Amino acid sequence: MRPDARAWFSGRTTPARSLADLHVAALLRAKRRGGHRVSVVLPARDEEATVGRLARELVDRWVRRVPLVDEVLVVDSDSGDRTAEVARAAGADVVAAADVLPAHGTRPGKGEALWKSLAATTGDLLVFLDADLLGDVRHYVPGLLAPLLTDPQVGYVKGCYTRPLEVDGRSVPAGGGRVTELTARPLLNALWPELAGFVQPLGGEYAGRREALEQVPFVSGYGVEVGLLVDLLGLLGLGGLAQVDLGVRRHTSQDQEALGRMAGQVVSAVLARSGSADVGGLLTQYRAGDGGFVPVSTLVAVDERPPMVTVPEYRASRAGAV
Ligand SMILES: O=c1ccn([C@@H]2O[C@H](COP(=O)(O)OP(=O)(O)O)[C@@H](O)[C@H]2O)c(=O)[nH]1
Numbered sequence: 001m002r003p004d005a006r007a008w009f010s011g012r013t014t015p016a017r018s019l020a021d022l023h024v025a026a027l028l029r030a031k032r033r034g035g036h037r038v039s040v041v042l043p044a045r046d047e048e049a050t051v052g053r054l055a056r057e058l059v060d061r062w063v064r065r066v067p068l069v070d071e072v073l074v075v076d077s078d079s080g081d082r083t084a085e086v087a088r089a090a091g092a093d094v095v096a097a098a099d100v101l102p103a104h105g106t107r108p109g110k111g112e113a114l115w116k117s118l119a120a121t122t123g124d125l126l127v128f129l130d131a132d133l134l135g136d137v138r139h140y141v142p143g144l145l146a147p148l149l150t151d152p153q154v155g156y157v158k159g160c161y162t163r164p165l166e167v168d169g170r171s172v173p174a175g176g177g178r179v180t181e182l183t184a185r186p187l188l189n190a191l192w193p194e195l196a197g198f199v200q201p202l203g204g205e206y207a208g209r210r211e212a213l214e215q216v217p218f219v220s221g222y223g224v225e226v227g228l229l230v231d232l233l234g235l236l237g238l239g240g241l242a243q244v245d246l247g248v249r250r251h252t253s254q255d256q257e258a259l260g261r262m263a264g265q266v267v268s269a270v271l272a273r274s275g276s277a278d279v280g281g282l283l284t285q286y287r288a289g290d291g292g293f294v295p296v297s298t299l300v301a302v303d304e305r306p307p308m309v310t311v312p313e314y315r316a317s318r319a320g321a322v
């Protein structure tokens with residue numbers, strides 16, 4: 001690892017493996033002293049099985065009992081199941097991604113849901129969590145907020161963790177983060193070695209200051225995490241980034257073909273940022289059929305939304321909020 005990445009890894013990685021690692025009362029004081037509002041955002045597509053427990057725990061613990069959080073918003077990303085109803089019943093605010101900034105239309109993808117969340121929330125600090133998290137994640141929100149509440153130099157914080165893999169309902173202790181290990185990490189190490197200290201560059205749990213997040217584009221699909229990391233490196237410098245060790249992260253996993261498409265989107269986002277010539281953006285995978293291999297092609301080209309500060313309706317709403 002390059003010296004700058006190693007120094008960053010050593011100096012900017014803090015433990016938050018459980019609530020025991022955190023001084024929640026001090027964080028609450030720091031929030032009040034700084035006059036912060038905190039929004040937690042759950043992008044959710046077809047997560048009815050998991051979003052309810054997660055949203056309920058967040059609202060009960062971090063809004064009602066300990067007011068570290070001011071709003072929990074589930075952004076319903078074109079779900080076909082009861083995600084919205086389940087999240088609302090659990091006490092979360094819910095908005096359909098398609099209903100936010102309707103004049104700007106709607107696009108599929110996680111990054112679209114996250115971009116829209118900037119216009120549907122009020123916090124100056126935002127925390128993003130996947131809606132398919134499993135297990136005890138009580139410490140995730142305070143852990144991700146801690147660097148933002150205690151160090152004004154930090155503008156963006158990524159969670160890191162070990163990644164058990166859930167396969168057919170069985171959990172194996174390692175093997176998760178397949179796109180990270182097989183695609184994102186090799187690419188990032190080659191193209192932005194200063195980011196080599198990030199243990200989970202694609203992780204879905206992160207937090208940031210609105211004043212930073214609103215200044216960068218959001219890749220509309222699964223390239224959003226790698227896009228944000230590279231763009232916020234450019235905006236804030238390595239010194240403005242941090243990571244917290246959240247211990248373990250379990251979530252519902254997708255199959256290899258789906259992750260292949262995800263990897264295609266990540267590669268497109270990286271190539272677009274590395275100055276590579278316009279790439280085709282078409283991924284062809286193969287399914288084995290009785291009569292031989294069947295090609296299946298998917299568009300993985302980068303589609304991204306501009307920095308939210310360039311959106312007039314957003315600027316107007318924020319002017320009204322000041
Ligand atoms: O079009 C999409 C795809 C995914 N997601 C959400 O983004 C998070 C991460 O997606 P997923 O679980 O599919 O990715 P994985 O964690 O398996 O890499 C989850 O909360 C999804 O519901 C979303 O809001 N819109």
Ligand SMILES: O=C(O)[C@@H](COP(=O)(O)O)O[C@H]1O[C@H](CO)[C@@H](O)[C@H](O)[C@H]1O
Nearest residue numbers: 176177178179180202204222225253254
């Ligand atoms: O880190 C990864 O390799 C992928 C896939 O994880 P798994 O192999 O399903 O544990 O998961 C992440 O990547 C996505 C793209 O950036 C994020 O949107 C997800 O939140 C994150 O889970």
